[in-house]
Amino acid sequence: MGGPPKRRAQAEKKSSGSSGDSSSASRDPTQRSTPKSIPRLDGNRDPLISGPHRVPTEYSKVTDLKNISEFLGLAGWYTARGDLYQFRNFDVDTNTWKITIPDSLPQRPAKFNSNGREISVTLNTFNVVQAPNTVVHQYDVAWGGDTDATKRVLIKKIWHSNAVKAALGEPTNLWVYDGNKLAWSGKRLDRDETRITVDLDEEQGRPQNGGRSGKGNKHTIFLKWTRQVDFNHLRAFLDGQASWSPDCIDTINFLDHVMREGPSQKYTQIKKSFFQRGEQRFDLGGGIEAFKGVFASLRPVLNEKFQKTLSVNVDVANGTFWRAQELTRAIGQVFNCGPPQFQQRFRDAKRDWKHSQLKKDLRRFKRVGVTAFHVKEKETQWTIDEFVGMDATEAMFPDPDDRRPGVPPTQLRQISVHKYFQTKYGLNCTSNLPVVKMTKKIRGGAVYLPMDWLKIDPNQRYNTKLSDVQTSAMIKFAVTLPKDRWAAVMHGVRLLNWDKDDYLSHYGLKIAPNATKVKARVLPSPSVQFGQGSRQATVDPKDLVQGRWRLDGRKFALPNNERPIKAWGVCVIQGRGAVAQPQVENFVENFVKIYESHGGQIMSHPKFGKKPWMGPGNLADGGELVAKAFNATGNRYQMRPSFMIFIVNDRNVDVYRRIKKSCDIRFGVASQVLQSKHVMGSSPQYISNVCMKVNAKLGGATCVAKSTTLPKIAPKSSSIPTMVVGADVSHPAPGAASGEAASFAAITVSADSLFARYWADVQTNGNRVEMVTTNNIDEHFGPMAKNWMQRVGKGLPPARVLYIRDGVSEGQYAAVLEEEVRDMKECFKKIGCKQEPKFTVVIAGKRHHIRFFPDQGDRNKNPLPGTLVETGCTHPFEFDFYLCSHVAIKGTARPIHYQCILNEGNWEAAELQQFIFEHSYQYIRSTTPVSLHPAVYYAHLAADRSRAHVNDTPVSSGKKEAKAEQRSSTGSSKNQVEIAPLQAISNVMGLKEVMWYV
Structure with missing residues (x-):
């Protein structure tokens, strides 16, 4: 568990629980569940517990704890969501809940890695030197029925109103509000339950009722005292005297919000990042711009002095924003056309507006804030709901100047937007442009405004997927060398200005101005070996440290001897x-x-001889393009082709996927797609790189990493039959139609005892379902496990399985164990294994903000391959580490965060770290070590390649795969979306036996 000594993890942990349903205690842990919520205290009812046993706030779903999810660890999440993954029982005698955390959660090893050489590394973390010791009171916040609590701008406006400030004793007493359900104060209000009424019309000097029939603009906020924040629990946890408790989680939640309260009032806040309004913009094209901000996150860590304490991670944040400009200009930039062309597109789309591509493309403007500037002295702000299929002459609304007492708005005289603007303001509206419907209603009716008189407000996040051109520009903007990134980090620290932060000083939180410096290790490199007959069979140690070597003069460690190229075509x-x-x-x-x-x-x-069939291909032939080339090649050789090359003219992903779909699904033939510009250049280095991929697709491997370190630290390791499994689930990009698009699950399994080659299988995984479904594990992992037993294990199952999982947040760690690992173990039982393999599960995380700044690194001051950090930014008690195994070609290297959440295989820390690092040297398609363990890297490639296998044939009344088959307790899709399975890969030539996806 993530609490201190293991014996405490084995004991039942008593803590306050939710006012909930005790029937959850009987949940069968082997039964896959649908998403389940824990009742969250709403401040108005508490049927089970009262008086001295006041309950702390509970967290019903992963998103409730997103702001502090980076440091809860596995045990913290078990505690926060105890109802979901383990039994809880209510003890009537003590009036408390008993939560049992599994006793098998790996602890931080007692001994740190001593291999390699020691170096000094500065981290972008800053230790907390003084934690609060004042009294802090926590309040639940609820809103009256007339207030839409989902409108964050409205809620913020109410909270900062004069009426609320006066009632709460601001500014003498500084309050912290999470914008949702919780608020904190250093002073307790006179009453435990407080009601505050706010009239926003009166506050803002507008006429009463604000033009809204009879309702007014009044809002009621309810505050209810729930508990006093207990800093003692957090201190006891960090001192190793107590395990995780809901009190710890509440305390860290409070501290995190204290950290953000001051900056959020000065800068534009996006989650944990803050963007200063004056920063220099970088144009990405298409009406989008980027600029840099600062990211800050509080977490418990094991510091450089091996003490358990709090630390703040500070990093550069790169944000994408809508450019502040007139809406018509933004539309022109997004669609890359002038007003006449857009008007024509609109006229064409109006014929079937509901199903038009233009309506779909315009969805990216949904919830964008705009200002109407048709009245210069009284500009008003609105939020876009949607563009409608009417222009200003067609969109009608009740004339506000037709004021007849007692006549309902629906019976007032109707007037067009164009005529109203013309008569009321003397302004013209351009015809054949869609009017914009706003989220706010007036007198119960929709508000339509013309595009001509709207401008996009500044500093609004753009959260739709960037185009290829924009992505390329964003990478150029975001990538900075370590020296520049460190300067930006320190600039961010100055922006946060902790010493002058009123909230930090008010609550007694003090942060060190100097960054953490730790003792790290550079692990010893393996011996990278090529095949017999190579001019230099072993890579020079200097090249291994530099992270790059040449392929010329070297032979593949495993060539395609079993699958030689016989019949092939270009x-x-x-x-x-x-x-x-x-x-x-x-x-x-x-x-x-x-x-x-x-x-x-x-x-x-x-x-x-060795000359292939060569012939032209026409894109107009569609799917038959590949068929014609395949058949022509087969006819030439009078046998089935074993390999095909296609030379394309650009990076058109649709053309690429069409070719791959035919080769993989229809013909089951290994294929390679090349760009014409590279073929024209015919560079030997480029051809060597192509040869590595071709060799892998024909059953070979580029090189093998032989360890000189593992035999010393784990002499029995090589004799233990071990299977390495990687998995990744990729989701559709945010934006239009992502709510109906498929997620893809990819699983890889090591195909030899050298861990050089991997089988892979892929399948759709519902819509935004994060856990690999039971069905996918049964149908895809199962056959590969059987293959392993037959071809690698000599009929026996592996003694241990190292499962490396990518792409899950801390809140989903438990689900990986409870669902995916459980299903994999069931697979081994189904294929007749009498003894279950011992599983070791490691989560590989890339989405973090920890960076290494070594005193001595490569020529760019990046860390050398093998740089391992175990203190300064790691969890106080759980088994995790940061490893930089690659050389960054551009920018600042990003280490991978590995966290071990299960260790049945009893891997020693040094063994696991060395094993992962050494395997990065035998990635099959490069002559460099890679940043991520190849098993996961290959899962990435397979998941991306699987998009070419989508069954995009229109579905009629035939049976579809129901979402029920894709159920997972961590699925986030709100709708019951039916996702069709992928088309199956043809294995007539044994394509699934090789690395078809590289």
């Missing part, structure tokens, strides 16, 4: 930029020569 896609026949022949000649120089096998045909 299809050249015709069109602008297509490669001429002589250039194709030159490339093929060089490819054959270089592939064979690396040990690759190409069989010589009696008639054609």
Whole structure:
């Protein structure tokens, strides 16, 4: 568990629980559940507990704790969501809940890694030198029925109103509010339950009722005292005298909000990042701009002095925002056209507006804040709801100047937006432009405003997926060298200005101005070996440290001896930029020569020698493009082709996926897609890189990392049959239609005892369901596990399984154990294993803000491959570490955060760290170590490639795969979305036995 000594984890932990349903105690832990919520205290009822046993606030779903999720650890989440993953019982005698945290959660090893050499590394973390010791009172916040609590701007406006400030004793008494359900104060109000009424019309000097029929603009806020924040629990936890408790979670939640309260009032806040309004903008095109801000996050850590304390992680934040400009200009930039062209698009789309592509594309403007400037002295702010299929002459609304007492708004005279603006303000509205419907209603009716007189407000986040061009520009903007990134971090620290933060000083929180400096290790590199006959079979140790070596003169460690190229073809896609026949022949000649120089096998045909079929391909043929090339190749050789090359003219992803879909699904043939510009250049280094991928797709492997360290620290390790499994679930990008799009689950399994090659299988995984479903594990992991037993294990199951999972947050760690690992163990039982393999589960995380700034690094001052950090930013008690195993080509290197959440296989810390690091050197398609363990990297590739296998044939009345089959306790999709399965890969040529996805 994530609390201190293991013996305490084994004991029942007594803590206050929710005012909830005790029937959850009988939940069968082997039964996959639908998303389940824990009743959250709302401040108005508490049927079970009262008096001295006041309950702390509970957290009903993952998003409730997003702001502090980075440091709860597995045990913290078990505590916060105890109702979901383990039994809870209510003890009537003590009037408390008993929560039992599993006793198998791995603890931080007693011994730190001593291999390699010690170096000094500065981290972008700043230790808390003084924690609050004042009394803090926590209040539940509720709103009256007339207030829409989902409108954050409205809630913020009410909270900061004069009426609320006066009632709460501001500014003498500084309150902290989370914008949702909780508020904190250093002073207790006179009454435990307080009601405050706010009239926003009166506050803002507007006429009473604000133009709204009879309702007014009055709001009621209810505050109810629930508890006193107990800092003693957090101190006891950090001192190793107590386990995680809801009190600890509440305390950290409070401290996190104290950290953010001051900056949020000065800067634009997006989650934990703050953006100063005066920062320099960087144009990304399409009406979008980027600028830098500062990220800050509080967490408990094991510091550089091996003390358990609090620390603040500060980093650069790169935000994308709508450019503040007139809406018509923004529309022109988004659609890359002038007003006449957009008007024509609108006229065409109006024929079927509901189903039009234009309506879909305009959804990206939903909830964008705009200002109407048709009245210069009285500009008003609105929020876009949608664009409607009417222009200003067609959109009608009740004329506000038609004031007849007793006549309902629906019976007033109707007037068009165009005529109203013309008669009321003397302004014209451009025809054939869609009017904009706003979220706010007036007198119960929709508000329509013309695009001409709206401008986008500044500093509004753009949260739709960037285009390829915008992404490329964003990378150029975001990527900075360590020196520049460190300067930006310190600039952020100055912006946060902790010493002058009124809230920090009011509550007694003090943060060190100097960054943490830790003793790290650079782990010893493995011996990277190539095949016999290489000019230099082993990579020079200096090249290993530098993180880059050359392939020329070296033969593949595992060539394609079992799958030599016999019948193969080269299809050249015709069109602008297509490669001429002589250039194709030159490339093929060089490819054959270089592939064979690396040990690759190409069989010589009696008639054609080693020259493939070469012919044109026409995109107008659609799916038949591949069929024609495949058949022509087969006819030439009078046998089924074993390998196909396609030369395309650009990076069009649709063309790429169409080719891959036919090759993988229809013909089951290994294929390689090349760009014409690279084929024309015919660079030997480029061809060598292509050869690595081709060799893998034909059953080979580039190199093998042989350990010189593991035999010393874990001498029995090599004799233990071990399977490595990787998994990743990729979700649709945010934006239009993502609520109906598929998520893809990819699982990889090591295919040999060297861990050089991996099988992979993919399948849809519902809509935004994070856990790999039971069905997917049964149908895809099961067959690969059986393959492993037959081909690697010699009929026996592995003694241990190392499962490396990517892409899950801390709140989902428990679900990985309770769902995915459980299902994998069931698979082994189903294939007849009498003894269950011992599972060790490691989560690999990339989405964090920890960076290393070594005193001595590479030429860019980035850390060298193998830089390991175990203190300063790691969890106080749980088994985690940060490892930088690669060399950053551009910018600042991002280490991977590995957290071990299950260790049945009893891996020693040094063994696990060295194993993961060394495998990064045998990534099959590069001559560098990679940042992430290859098992997970390959899962990424397979998940991305699976998008080419989507069954996009229109579904009629046939049976679909129901969402019920995709259930997971951590699925976040709100709708019952039906997701069709992928089309199956054809295995007629054994494509699934090789690395088809690289």
